[in-house]
Amino acid sequence: MTDGPDGSGTDAVAAFVEVMRRLRAECPWKQEQTHRSLARYLLEETHETLEAIDTGDTAHLREELGDLLLQVVFHAVIAEQAGEFDLDDIASDITAKMVRRNPHVFGDGAAEDVESVTEVWEQIKAQEKQRTSPVEGLPPTLPALLYADKVLDRLARDGRAADVDPDSDDLGDRLLALVAEARATGTDPEQALRDAVRRRI
Numbered sequence: 001m002t003d004g005p006d007g008s009g010t011d012a013v014a015a016f017v018e019v020m021r022r023l024r025a026e027c028p029w030k031q032e033q034t035h036r037s038l039a040r041y042l043l044e045e046t047h048e049t050l051e052a053i054d055t056g057d058t059a060h061l062r063e064e065l066g067d068l069l070l071q072v073v074f075h076a077v078i079a080e081q082a083g084e085f086d087l088d089d090i091a092s093d094i095t096a097k098m099v100r101r102n103p104h105v106f107g108d109g110a111a112e113d114v115e116s117v118t119e120v121w122e123q124i125k126a127q128e129k130q131r132t133s134p135v136e137g138l139p140p141t142l143p144a145l146l147y148a149d150k151v152l153d154r155l156a157r158d159g160r161a162a163d164v165d166p167d168s169d170d171l172g173d174r175l176l177a178l179v180a181e182a183r184a185t186g187t188d189p190e191q192a193l194r195d196a197v198r199r200r201i
Contacts, residue, residue, distance in 0.1 A: 042071045134158040145190045148179040
């Protein structure tokens with residue numbers, strides 16, 4: 001490992017893990033943190049990363065991705081010290097998942113188009129998760145538009161038509177109908193609204 005915290009002369013990610021291990025061992029504040037106490041920072045850094053993406057500022061995005069990586073590594077170091085898992089375990093798991101869910105690249109499958117890739121991904125994911133409900137596993141704390149989009153997607157994949165009424169007297173029903181309309185045109189409703197708000201500020 002390098003003696004400095006900048007990752008020079010060695011693998012930068014490995015050097016960063018060492019920095020976080022030392023901080024966890026020697027910094028009083030970091031010693032006290034838990035997965036739960038860090039949750040708010042993970043959410044905050046995620047939103048700041050989204051802001052950087054929206055503005056198109058690549059320097060800002062690089063910085064915010066670093067802050068997001070800090071959160072991932074911090075959680076990994078906490079788990080490592082508890083004897084649960086470490087960053088290598090996380091990387092191994094996600095590597096195996098990517099290989100497994102992309103047979104058109106790593107297996108015998110063939111990718112005809114984006115839709116077929118997505119369909120195969122969702123089929124494999126459903127087999128892995130063994131859900132008892134189309135909406136099982138969807139965090140209800142997702143932003144409302146994103147949550148609605150995910151629920152409508154799950155229902156469609158389950159062969160269930162969503163009952164939406166764009167002319168309803170209920171504002172929530174009309175918003176849900178707009179999400180359905182966005183899905184029909186291949187538009188991300190969450191991003192569309194974020195873009196519309198940003199244009200006005």
